[in-house]
Amino acid sequence: MARFEDLVALAGERRDIQLKTVLERDVRLVRFEDGHLEIALEPNTSKAVIGDLSRRLGDLTGRRWMVVVSSEQGQPTLRSLTQAREAEAKRGVLADPLVQRVLERFPGSEVVQVRRREVEPPPAGLPPAPEPDDDDAPPVWDESAYGAHGLPDDVDDDF
Structure with a gap:
């Protein structure tokens, strides 16, 4: 792992929501190295989180993690x-x-x-779609003149 954010993303990918939540909400990063995490905790966070955090990071990554609480403020x-x-x-x-x-x-x-708003790039190998031009717009079919069936009404309804 190169960054703390990568570790949090991995917890999300592995669906360890509780670990991801602790890392996002309760941990203020002081220093991060692969296998070593120096942190400060939010004021309302239990100190018992530290031992659990070390174990769960090990389970998540398959390697041993050293988690240290720092006296520094952290990010x-x-x-x-x-x-x-x-x-x-x-x-x-x-x-x-x-x-x-x-x-x-x-x-x-x-x-x-x-x-x-996320804009999807066009598929590779296809030219970009042309911008619509009002002059090239197809005519609008107006059913009002002939009714829903599209044929003139031959019946004289005017009594």
């Missing part, structure tokens, strides 16, 4: 970093004039979540 938890990024994205969206107009138009509405 913010991964969860707090994620929450800060989400809050920043939300502030950016709320600053958009269009969003402000929508919120004014619908009193009581709020921005609940901001998600980045």
Whole structure:
């Protein structure tokens, strides 16, 4: 493992949600090396987590882990970093004039979540799709003139 984030991702891939949650929520990283983890704990975290953390990391990776509690402050938890990024994205969206107009138009509405739109790249070997041009748009079939069956109505309904 090269990074602490890789270790957390591995816990997620192996579906060890409890370990992943502890690493994201309760652990402030001080130093990370493969097989050695120096951390500070969040104030409400039990010290008993340390022994369990060492054992569970060993089970996860198949190697022995040394987990040490440091007197240093450490980095913010991964969860707090994620929450800060989400809050920043939300502030950016709320600053958009269009969003402000929508919120004014619908009193009581709020921005609940901001998600980045992922754009899929075109499959390899295919040219990019051309942009639609209004002049090349196909005609719109209007059923109103002939009805749903698409044929003129020969019956005279005007009594």
